[in-house]
Amino acid sequence: MSETTLTLDELERLVGEILRKAGLSPLHADALTRVIVAGERDACKSHGIYRIEGCLRTLKAGKVIADAQPELTRDGSAILRVDAKGGFSCAAFELGAPVLAEKARALGLAALVINDCTHFSALWPEIEALTDQGLAAMAMCPSYASVAPAGGSAPLLGTNPFAFGWPRRNADPYVFDFATSVAARGEIELHRRAGTRLPEGWAIDASGAPTTDPEAALAGAMLPFGGHKGSAISMMIELLAGVMIGDLTSPEALEALGTTTLVPAHGELILAFDPARFAQGRAGDPMARAETLFEALLGQGARLPSQRRFQARARARSEGIRLSADEMALLHRLRDLGLEAV
Amino acid sequence: MSETTLTLDELERLVGEILRKAGLSPLHADALTRVIVAGERDACKSHGIYRIEGCLRTLKAGKVIADAQPELTRDGSAILRVDAKGGFSCAAFELGAPVLAEKARALGLAALVINDCTHFSALWPEIEALTDQGLAAMAMCPSYASVAPAGGSAPLLGTNPFAFGWPRRNADPYVFDFATSVAARGEIELHRRAGTRLPEGWAIDASGAPTTDPEAALAGAMLPFGGHKGSAISMMIELLAGVMIGDLTSPEALEALGTTTLVPAHGELILAFDPARFAQGRAGDPMARAETLFEALLGQGARLPSQRRFQARARARSEGIRLSADEMALLHRLRDLGLEAV
Numbered sequence: 001m002s003e004t005t006l007t008l009d010e011l012e013r014l015v016g017e018i019l020r021k022a023g024l025s026p027l028h029a030d031a032l033t034r035v036i037v038a039g040e041r042d043a044c045k046s047h048g049i050y051r052i053e054g055c056l057r058t059l060k061a062g063k064v065i066a067d068a069q070p071e072l073t074r075d076g077s078a079i080l081r082v083d084a085k086g087g088f089s090c091a092a093f094e095l096g097a098p099v100l101a102e103k104a105r106a107l108g109l110a111a112l113v114i115n116d117c118t119h120f121s122a123l124w125p126e127i128e129a130l131t132d133q134g135l136a137a138m139a140m141c142p143s144y145a146s147v148a149p150a151g152g153s154a155p156l157l158g159t160n161p162f163a164f165g166w167p168r169r170n171a172d173p174y175v176f177d178f179a180t181s182v183a184a185r186g187e188i189e190l191h192r193r194a195g196t197r198l199p200e201g202w203a204i205d206a207s208g209a210p211t212t213d214p215e216a217a218l219a220g221a222m223l224p225f226g227g228h229k230g231s232a233i234s235m236m237i238e239l240l241a242g243v244m245i246g247d248l249t250s251p252e253a254l255e256a257l258g259t260t261t262l263v264p265a266h267g268e269l270i271l272a273f274d275p276a277r278f279a280q281g282r283a284g285d286p287m288a289r290a291e292t293l294f295e296a297l298l299g300q301g302a303r304l305p306s307q308r309r310f311q312a313r314a315r316a317r318s319e320g321i322r323l324s325a326d327e328m329a330l331l332h333r334l335r336d337l338g339l340e341a342v
Numbered sequence: 343m344s345e346t347t348l349t350l351d352e353l354e355r356l357v358g359e360i361l362r363k364a365g366l367s368p369l370h371a372d373a374l375t376r377v378i379v380a381g382e383r384d385a386c387k388s389h390g391i392y393r394i395e396g397c398l399r400t401l402k403a404g405k406v407i408a409d410a411q412p413e414l415t416r417d418g419s420a421i422l423r424v425d426a427k428g429g430f431s432c433a434a435f436e437l438g439a440p441v442l443a444e445k446a447r448a449l450g451l452a453a454l455v456i457n458d459c460t461h462f463s464a465l466w467p468e469i470e471a472l473t474d475q476g477l478a479a480m481a482m483c484p485s486y487a488s489v490a491p492a493g494g495s496a497p498l499l500g501t502n503p504f505a506f507g508w509p510r511r512n513a514d515p516y517v518f519d520f521a522t523s524v525a526a527r528g529e530i531e532l533h534r535r536a537g538t539r540l541p542e543g544w545a546i547d548a549s550g551a552p553t554t555d556p557e558a559a560l561a562g563a564m565l566p567f568g569g570h571k572g573s574a575i576s577m578m579i580e581l582l583a584g585v586m587i588g589d590l591t592s593p594e595a596l597e598a599l600g601t602t603t604l605v606p607a608h609g610e611l612i613l614a615f616d617p618a619r620f621a622q623g624r625a626g627d628p629m630a631r632a633e634t635l636f637e638a639l640l641g642q643g644a645r646l647p648s649q650r651r652f653q654a655r656a657r658a659r660s661e662g663i664r665l666s667a668d669e670m671a672l673l674h675r676l677r678d679l680g681l682e683a684v
Contacts, residue, residue, distance in 0.1 A: 227567075305570065
């Protein structure tokens with residue numbers, strides 16, 4: 001049998017060891033470990049242990065500060081700001097999240113801006129940190145220019161994730177977190193390796209013409225989901241979570257690093273809403289009313305977003321996480337060789 | 343020649359006369375006139391004079407209060423609330439907008455909740471009222487249950503519009519405002535009348551199966567734009583701008599009125615962001631940085647959303663608005679017969 005089953009604790013210890021040995025300060029090693037293990041636990045492989053190598057490569061290239069001390073500033077407004085000081089975003093978010101929750105409860109609505117961070121994680125762990133506090137939340141950030149706007153011919157937008165969460169009392173929260181591109185770059189890469197064509201509408205080639213050839217797509221640009229509507233949402237993310245917060249847009253992030261093989265640096269915008277404050281003085285309990293909607297949706301055979309992720313989580317908690325021989329070998333190599341391995 | 347050209351002022355006087363004679367208080371007649379004429383001016387026919395009949399039908403059915411006095415409350419939080427008291431939303435928004443702008447400048451971020459309104463207008467006039475103040479804005483609201491969630495089989499979501507705007511110094515703002523359904527119900531109706539098939543992916547029939555037959559689609563449900571991603575965004579709108587603000591969701595709005603031929607009653611959520619506050623202490627002017635993005639987008643042949651609308655506006659200002667003989671006859675009939683005409 002070539003698979004190994006680890007408990008969540010065992011995986012956490014191993015990933016933590018890798019990251020500390022690579023030189024990350026305990027603050028960052030612990031924060032990164034939490035999101036990487038959460039990805040693996042939720043069978044969200046693209047944000048699990050697969051991400052470790054990219055983080056280490058970025059560290060080795062000197063593009064992220066291993067022991068950055070994120071700094072929180074507040075000015076009495078509804079905006080909280082964490083300057084990540086060039087470190088990974090995860091610790092910056094963990095510093096800001098409790099203060100964001102407190103502020104959202106005080107004002108009904110508040111924003112957390114993260115600046116100057118290196119960003120690789122999914123947004124759902126952040127969304128869940130806020131739904132765990134009984135808050136609704138929205139998060140977004142630019143990435144690298146790799147997506148052409150609808151009607152355009154070249155990369156300009158990032159895959160710009162958009163995420164939202166709604167808290168539920170006795171159930172996993174309603175959470176979505178998706179790229180605003182039709183597909184992830186990794187999916188195109190998989191088609192290239194398999195020698196298969198892409199579905200129509202995923203990409204354009206370097207001349208701006210539609211293509212189903214993965215090689216041509218990688219040399220060209222991906223397309224936004226939902227045509228001009230998804231394209232407009234992606235542009236909104238560049239404006240709000242790039243330009244407005246005074247941080248890099250996707251074309252700037254690509255220019256700053258010059259490669260897509262390292263983890264990009266930019267900022268992030270997270271909004272938190274207190275449903276209790278918004279519903280104040282109105283009839284009906286928002287938590288109960290939301291359940292009516294969810295029941296109607298499930299009752300007609302549709303799925304809640306993240307439903308598969310929560311099922312994988314429950315399974316990982318009871319049965320542990322199964323890793324292939326290759327994955328275990330990679331983890332051991334990273335632990336033993338550190339930055340030499342990447 | 344069967345067309346009549348009216349100046350914007352002439353059209354405004356005529357629409358105002360119709361609405362006042364139908365019994366709307368000057369407050370509401372004036373506010374409705376502004377958004378209806380703005381729709382016609384911007385060649386956004388679906389939100390122009392075409393909407394008058396629906397408003398009058400709703401008034402005649404006793405489903406909207408003709409002289410409701412909207413009431414603004416603030417509690418020191420970042421949330422402002424206007425109770426529309428069963429009147430049309432437009433006057434409620436006009437009451438809340440300046441206070442929202444002031445609050446957004448004070449706190450960096452603020453929300454305007456409109457409750458108990460009858461809603462028929464596009465969201466872009468509201469977005470533009472805020473971009474005119476140098477603010478970025480986001481707006482959303484439920485409508486009638488007419489869209490099935492991705493993977494579902496029956497109407498649950500509304501066509502739930504989502505709108506966003508970014509202010510520009512010497513240019514029309516960046517504004518988008520779109521339904522989160524693939525197509526509008528009116529477009530399906532047009533296919534039915536023309537006897538043409540619908541494009542794939544627009545709708546399902548009453549059994550939940552995909553259909554390109556407009557009759558079957560009207561008896562079934564429309565589909566969200568962008569598959570599960572658009573569906574999730576539409577659900578977010580039900581949660582934030584229905585459940586969270588203590589107002590009707592799309593299935594509740596349909597149940598409350600029992601028909602889609604009248605204008606629905608529900609609430610609305612508008613967020614305003616002050617870019618100057620968000621960018622504070624950071625390098626670069628957000629207004630100038632946004633222009634760099636817009637130039638890059640236009641430079642590759644893509645269009646900004648609303649570009650056609652702003653072109654139509656400039657044309658209407660210099661050349662007036664051309665209405666067909668049928669449209670003029672309708673306006674005169676509505677003016678002369680009032681509620682008897684609907």
